[in-house]
Each structure stands twice: as C-alpha cells, then as structure tokens.
Amino acid sequence: MPFTIDFLDDGRVLEWEATNDGATATEHDDYTPRFYVASRDPDTDIDLTQLHSLYERHPDVVATEIVSRRPGFRRDGESALAVDVDHVDRVTPLARQAHQLIAYPVGDLACFNVDFSREFRYCLETNRDPTPAAELSMLRLDIPVTETGQDTYSELTIAGETVTGSAGDILTTVQAAIETHDPDILVCSTSEIIPTLHEMATNAGVDDFSLSRWPDVDYQQLASHSTYSSYGRVGHSPARYNVPGRAIIDESNTFFYGETNLDGVLDLVSRSKKPVQELAWASIGNVLTAIQICEAHDRGVLVPWNSWRHEFFKPTGTLHDADRGGFIFAPEVGLHENVHELDFSSLYPNIICTRNVSPDVIRCDCHSDRDDVPGLGYSICDDQGYLVDVLQPIIDARDEIKTAIRHEKARDDPNEDRLTELEGRSGALKWILVACFGYQGFSNAKFGRIECHEAINAYAREILLTAKQRLEAGGWRVIHGIVDSIWVTPDPDVDDEDRKDLKTLATEITEEVEIRLEHEAHYDWVAFVPQRESDAGALTKYFGTVAGDDEFKIRGIEARQRSTPPFIEDVQQDCLDRLDATRSPDAVLDCLQDAIKRLHTGTVPVKQLVERNRVSKPLEGYTQNTQNVAALKRAQEQNLAVHPGQDIEYVVVDDEKTSRERVALAHEEIESYDASYYETQLVRAVESVLSPLGWDRTEIQRELVETRVPELMAFATRNS
Structure with missing residues (x-):
C-alpha cells in the first residue's frame, strides 16, 4: 500500500511503502495511463475508426482499443476509444488533440478520464490503496514571514529548533535532520522552502544536499502558483513541489490538514484513493469528487472532462418555486432565557440518502408521472442512486466516530491521543458532508445536477416547517430557525403541565421525517444580534451561555x-x-x-493589536489608500512576497495617514499604535x-x- 507515488521523466513509477524500518520503493516501468473518447450525446452515432487509427500511430500512444463503457450514469454501455499513453504528463495534451485529429463537430465528441491528479489516477487505474500500512514519520520546516520571497534564508526552524547563520550552516543542519529523522512527510510552512534550499545548495557549492529519497531526482515542480476567484472571494494557490519518497504538506496550501489533523487526512485517503500529498492540498470539492469518481469507476461509468449537463425543461412557475434555499425563521432580537437548540443530524446528506436524491435518478423517464419532491413535482426513481452509495458510508462512519468520542470522554481517564484521532477523523468527514449538498449545484461538478440541489432544499424546507409545527403544538415557542437548526423556549401562554417533553417531541419528529433531530444544547440565555443599521435580526450572529457550564457559544x-x-x-x-x-x-x-x-x-502590547486581513488584488490593482494598501507597500519595500488571496498582518499606527506609515507589519519593531x-x-x-x-x-x-x-x-x- 504505497503512501506516495513518484513519476520519473523516463516513464518509470516509484511506489513508496511505509514500514516500521523506513520507506521502501518499488519500481514499475509498465504503467500506461488511459483516457477515453466517446460520443457526447447518446443519440449521436460516431465512427471512431479514423480517430483510432490516428492515435495508434502517435509516438506518445502505447496502445488503443475500442471498448464498451458507460459515458454517464443514465447511459448504458457504448463504444468508446481507449487510449493508453506512455507518460502521465501526456494525457491532457493528447486528449486536446482529439478534435484536431478528426473533423467532428465540437459538440459531438467528448473525452473522459482526463483531468485526474497523477497519484489519484495511478491508484484508481492500478487498484492501489494509498492508506499507509505503518505510522508515517514527520519533519517540520518553518521560515519566518521575513524570509518569504527571499533567494536565500538566514533563519529556518527544523523540528522546533531554530537555526540562523550562513547558507552553509542552515543546509548542514537541514541535511542532518533529514538523515536523522528520515521523514515520510515534510510539513512546510510554505512549499517554496524546497526549491529555495536546493538553490542555496547550488549557489554555495554544496553538491551532496538533497531532501529526496531517490538519488537521481532532488525535487519536481508540479504546478506554478496562481490566483483564482471563487464565489467572489480571491484565493491564492502556491506552487506545488514533489520530493521523491516523501509526501509534502504545505501549511499555506492545505485545508484538511489545517482544519483537522493527520488522522483526518488519512481517513479521507482511504475513502478517496488520493494519497497523503494530494489529499493535503485538495479542496473539499476535489476530495468529494474523487470519492464519487471511485464509485463511478466501480460502476463502469466514465468521468467527463468538462461538465456539460443541461438543465431539464421546467415551467416558469416551477423555476420560481425551485430557486429557493433552505427555510429561515428570522431571529427575535433580544436576550432570551431558558433556550434549547435542536439540530437535524447531517440534514442535507441524510435527505440525499433517505429520499434517494441523486443526479442519476432524479426526474427519471420511468416515473415521469410521479410527484415525489414537495412543491416541485419532480420524480425520483426507485433504483438507488449512486450518490447514496457515496454518502451513506460516510454518514454511518461519522455517527460511529461521534459515539466513540462520547464514550472516550465519559471515561475517568480519557485517552487524549485516541480523542485527537477520533476528532480529526470526525472533522474531516463533517467537511465532506457539509459540502455534498452545495456541490450538486456547482456548475463544474463532474456529476452534479441543479435539480438535485433544488430537491434537497425543497425537502429541507418541508422538514423544518414540520418541526416548527410539532414543537409549537407541544407548547414551545420558536425564536429562531435556519436550514437545519431551530431554537425554542417554553411558550409562556402554555402551562408547564401541558407542555410536552422536548426529548419526546424530538423523537416523534425524528420518526416522522426519518432524520434524527438532536438536542444540541440548553442555554441559560441566548442573545440574538440585530443587523448593522437595521432592527432585523442577523441570521448567524448570536451568543449565549450553556446551562450548567461556564462555556459560551459565540457565532458571527x-x-x-x-x-x-x-x-x-x-x-x-x-x-x-x-x-x-x-x-x-x-x-x-x-x-x-x-x-x-x-x-x-x-x-x-502591540502584538495584541495585530489585524489579519486577506489581500484581494495586487498592489497596483487598488485605487483607494486602504490599510491593506499601506501594508502591501511596506511588504514590497521589504521584498516580502504577498500574493492576492494570502493574508497580511499589521498594526494600525496612524489611521489618519494614507501612506505606508499608516500601519506597521506585525514582524516589525512597533513603538506605538493608533489608540483612537x-x-x-x-x-x-x-x-x-x-x-x-x-x-x-x-x-x-x-x-x-x-x-x-x-x-x-x-x-x-x-x-x-
């Protein structure tokens, strides 16, 4: 079971397996990645003979054959051209040539299984499980913010020990640490540490420096840095590097390792077939897609390169009814005593599984006369959808982990290491479940469908309304509700003896809607905050104290x-x-x-006044002299690399100024601040x-x- 896979320029593949005595490498020279070409539309008949012949003669193609595959979950086996390539880096360029090699209209031909990450593709096609067989060793490399963007380092922290001095001193210390620890994983504050250290070695004439376990390759660059925008938010993707024999976790470019821990990462590795390094830099949607691709692969379904699902026809009235989110009860602004919060457990994922909401079965042709989705008139097939098979094991696993956490905490002497592992795994699965609903409406989702997104919201609205009605009938007053959570307090107009027990009500609602309604918390009091410049309640701003505990719950x-x-x-x-x-x-x-x-x-202390803000554009892109602009000017003056999508930290020293003197960067020596x-x-x-x-x-x-x-x-x- 390889925990990392390397691809050499000559086509060889190295599988690295972790053992108790260090990592061992196995070479393979027969791996040929594969992509497919088939008809985009099931009603379009395409003769693949000519394309087959042209690809067969291509110097980068190892083999071709006509096979039967399903180009979609709603399609049966059809003829597809399978193209085996001599190197993983040639898959995308060769797929792009499909329309250049044959004069078919652009809309008739489609490529499949193209844009997979390298290690994930290898594990999928060779049926490898990238879950480590032994515990992985780790070594951490950090540089301070003052060293970012520099060509050589004068300070670097290795396994918690800081070394300063010449390039030779730092390189010697790093090499010694690598040889002593022989880490399977390098955790870097920024992946730029890898090329910078090797460049320092070259400049200093240190010939024997290397972070790699493979003698012929020091490191590889997998991708350049880039800036992107997602849902109006600017992000930065740092350059990605590979060190043969070791997995790299870049702390500036990791979601799951940052939000959970290595245990959470490894849990998702086993479910997604994405090895540690790829899992660490992957987004939630990327990992969810990988799990879906594994399910598609097991069902013989090809994965489209570019999503082209059309939206099913619907009347204008249905479009209006469908284009809504979850139900919301506006919060009653004020401080409320004796409040209970109830949450539906993993509401959206459980709606998908209990209602069989999946792209391959919604609005099916075989039940077009049925009205299954409330208020929308959509039918849902009786055949179980693939999305249920993807999510149900995750829901079940998280429920088991949460139970194990409760049992561990209830022990007289809880095992902290065991708790850390369980909480990491639970957190990782939570993020997948949180994202699974929204991803159905994402235009670039490989298998998403907007009708699924609409149906899930429709079910959620009905479920929350049902809960509200049952709670109010039982003598409770709803003071706030949003999507899957509802806050109630005893109705003062109902006598205590006539009020129904909340636990009993929750059980009854659970049985009716088939999704568990859990008692999240009992608060001595909760305060709902109004919107700025308005008396209306802010939906996600509240705070309160948990009954019988000193703990505050704070949101927004x-x-x-x-x-x-x-x-x-x-x-x-x-x-x-x-x-x-x-x-x-x-x-x-x-x-x-x-x-x-x-x-x-x-x-x-000035360190207590440090603000951290995200940079949304390059310095020259700003037209106003904001605090961020002042901070960027100071960073530029000090040759510090700060890209759009990254954070910058500073203290406001004179907010009346518009120059770079308005702020001071957090690492500078700051003598005063703007008290006003x-x-x-x-x-x-x-x-x-x-x-x-x-x-x-x-x-x-x-x-x-x-x-x-x-x-x-x-x-x-x-x-x-």
Whole structure:
C-alpha cells in the first residue's frame, strides 16, 4: 500500500511503502495511463475508426482499443476509444488533440478520464490503496514571514529548533535532520522552502544536499502558483513541489490538514484513493469528487472532462418555486432565557440518502408521472442512486466516530491521543458532508445536477416547517430557525403541565421525517444580534451561555472573526462575562471604559493589536489608500512576497495617514499604535454585545462622553 507515488521523466513509477524500518520503493516501468473518447450525446452515432487509427500511430500512444463503457450514469454501455499513453504528463495534451485529429463537430465528441491528479489516477487505474500500512514519520520546516520571497534564508526552524547563520550552516543542519529523522512527510510552512534550499545548495557549492529519497531526482515542480476567484472571494494557490519518497504538506496550501489533523487526512485517503500529498492540498470539492469518481469507476461509468449537463425543461412557475434555499425563521432580537437548540443530524446528506436524491435518478423517464419532491413535482426513481452509495458510508462512519468520542470522554481517564484521532477523523468527514449538498449545484461538478440541489432544499424546507409545527403544538415557542437548526423556549401562554417533553417531541419528529433531530444544547440565555443599521435580526450572529457550564457559544460576532485583533477579542469576551454575571449594560460599559483607558495609556502590547486581513488584488490593482494598501507597500519595500488571496498582518499606527506609515507589519519593531482607531473597534465590538439589549453605537459613545466629562473635571479640580 504505497503512501506516495513518484513519476520519473523516463516513464518509470516509484511506489513508496511505509514500514516500521523506513520507506521502501518499488519500481514499475509498465504503467500506461488511459483516457477515453466517446460520443457526447447518446443519440449521436460516431465512427471512431479514423480517430483510432490516428492515435495508434502517435509516438506518445502505447496502445488503443475500442471498448464498451458507460459515458454517464443514465447511459448504458457504448463504444468508446481507449487510449493508453506512455507518460502521465501526456494525457491532457493528447486528449486536446482529439478534435484536431478528426473533423467532428465540437459538440459531438467528448473525452473522459482526463483531468485526474497523477497519484489519484495511478491508484484508481492500478487498484492501489494509498492508506499507509505503518505510522508515517514527520519533519517540520518553518521560515519566518521575513524570509518569504527571499533567494536565500538566514533563519529556518527544523523540528522546533531554530537555526540562523550562513547558507552553509542552515543546509548542514537541514541535511542532518533529514538523515536523522528520515521523514515520510515534510510539513512546510510554505512549499517554496524546497526549491529555495536546493538553490542555496547550488549557489554555495554544496553538491551532496538533497531532501529526496531517490538519488537521481532532488525535487519536481508540479504546478506554478496562481490566483483564482471563487464565489467572489480571491484565493491564492502556491506552487506545488514533489520530493521523491516523501509526501509534502504545505501549511499555506492545505485545508484538511489545517482544519483537522493527520488522522483526518488519512481517513479521507482511504475513502478517496488520493494519497497523503494530494489529499493535503485538495479542496473539499476535489476530495468529494474523487470519492464519487471511485464509485463511478466501480460502476463502469466514465468521468467527463468538462461538465456539460443541461438543465431539464421546467415551467416558469416551477423555476420560481425551485430557486429557493433552505427555510429561515428570522431571529427575535433580544436576550432570551431558558433556550434549547435542536439540530437535524447531517440534514442535507441524510435527505440525499433517505429520499434517494441523486443526479442519476432524479426526474427519471420511468416515473415521469410521479410527484415525489414537495412543491416541485419532480420524480425520483426507485433504483438507488449512486450518490447514496457515496454518502451513506460516510454518514454511518461519522455517527460511529461521534459515539466513540462520547464514550472516550465519559471515561475517568480519557485517552487524549485516541480523542485527537477520533476528532480529526470526525472533522474531516463533517467537511465532506457539509459540502455534498452545495456541490450538486456547482456548475463544474463532474456529476452534479441543479435539480438535485433544488430537491434537497425543497425537502429541507418541508422538514423544518414540520418541526416548527410539532414543537409549537407541544407548547414551545420558536425564536429562531435556519436550514437545519431551530431554537425554542417554553411558550409562556402554555402551562408547564401541558407542555410536552422536548426529548419526546424530538423523537416523534425524528420518526416522522426519518432524520434524527438532536438536542444540541440548553442555554441559560441566548442573545440574538440585530443587523448593522437595521432592527432585523442577523441570521448567524448570536451568543449565549450553556446551562450548567461556564462555556459560551459565540457565532458571527467579532470574537469569532479571523481579522479581529486578540485584544479586541479578549475585551469582548470580558464584556460577555460581565453581561452573564450581571445582565447590566453598565457593567459592560465599565469593562469598555477600562479597556479604552489601557489603550490610551499605552499599556496594551502591540502584538495584541495585530489585524489579519486577506489581500484581494495586487498592489497596483487598488485605487483607494486602504490599510491593506499601506501594508502591501511596506511588504514590497521589504521584498516580502504577498500574493492576492494570502493574508497580511499589521498594526494600525496612524489611521489618519494614507501612506505606508499608516500601519506597521506585525514582524516589525512597533513603538506605538493608533489608540483612537482601536477605541472605535472596541466600541463596535461592545455594540455587538449590547445591541440585543437595545443599545447602538451612538448611545454607547454618548454614555462614554458623559462618563468622561466628570472624570476630566475631577482630574482638573485635583490638580488646580
């Protein structure tokens, strides 16, 4: 079971298997990746003979044959041209030539199984399981932000030990660590460490330096860095590198390793057939697609290179009804006592599995007269859809893991290592389940279909309405609800003896909708925050205290926002503690006053005021002199590489300025900060705490002024 696979330029493949005594390599020189060409439309008859003959004579093609394959889940076996290629890097260029080699209309011909990542393709086609057979050893390499973008490093941290000095000193230390630890995985703060170290060795004349386990290849570049935009958000994809015999995890370009841990990564490796290195840099959708491709492969279904699914015809009225999201009950702004939160367990994935919502069975021809999806009139075939087979094992596995976590925590002496493993695996599966619904409506999804997206939402709306009706009939008042969660408090107009037990109600609702309704939490109180500049409730901004616990649950407000400086976060948390203890706005304002005094007396450490913001465009793309622009100018001045989609950290030192002097970068020596700017941020954070009680920013600032005037007068009297 190889944990990583390398592809050499001469066509050889190296499978690396982890053992208790180190990794061993197995060479293969007979691997020939394959793609397919077939008719895009089942009603179009294409003669593949000419294309077969042309590919057969191509110097990069090893073999060709006409085979029977299913070009889609809704299609039976059809003739397809299979093309075996001499090297994995030649698959995409050869597929592009399909229309150049034969004069078929562009819409008639389609290529399949083309854009697979290299290691995933190998595991899929050779039926290899990339789950490591032994525990993987790891070595961590870090550089400080001041070294990013530099041609040579003067400081580098290896396995927690920092080394500074000349290039020779750093290279010697890294090489010694590699030989001592012999890591299976290199965890790098940025993958640029790999080419930079080798370039440093070349420049310093160090001939025997290498991070690789294979003597002939030091490293390979797999992809260049790029900037992309997804749903209006700019992201940065760093360059990707490969070191033979070792998997690379780039902390600046990993979702699952960052959000979970290595155990979470390895759980998904076993389900997706994507080895560690590819799994680490993959997005949620990429991993979900890989799991779907494995299911398609088992069913003999080819994977389209480019998605071309048309939307089924529907009347305008149906389009209007279908184009809606989940159901929402606007939150009642204010502070509510004795609140219970109930959540449907993995609602959308369970809707898919219990209602058989899958692209291959929705609006099937065999049941076109049925009205299965509420409000939309869509039929769903009785045959089980492939998406159910993909998701049900994940749902079941996560339920088992969550049960194991509860049992482990209930022990007198919980095994922390075991808990870390279980929580990592649970977190990884959660992200797949979270994404599976939205991916059905994603235009680039390999097997998605917008009708599935619409049907899932329709079922979800009906389920939440059913829960609301049953809860209200049982003597509970709904104060908020959104998609799969609902908050209730005892209805004051219903006598206690007439109110139905919440656990009993949840069980009854579970039985009716066939999806488990779980009691998520009981709160002593919950406060729902209004929208900025509006009295309406913000859907995802609330906070409260869990009954019988000192724990706060916080969503949406500053303490949960990644850009918030630690000082602002801490003050907001202190304000929440005051509100919990006193229910008094005055106590919260006292906390604010104290924080403002600390700001203006200069006693707040500057490291506690660091903001972290995402850069959305290159420096020359900005037209306004924002704080980000000032920070980018300082970074440019120091030759630091900050790309669109990456974060930049700084402290605001003079917000009145528009030049680079407006901010100082977090790693610089900072002597002062703009107290007035951070006071404004504090007031904004406290407004989030007090707005459920009817206070807005204007009232808070007025109270601050009225408090300060007597203080100033008293100060003047004492010193007169």
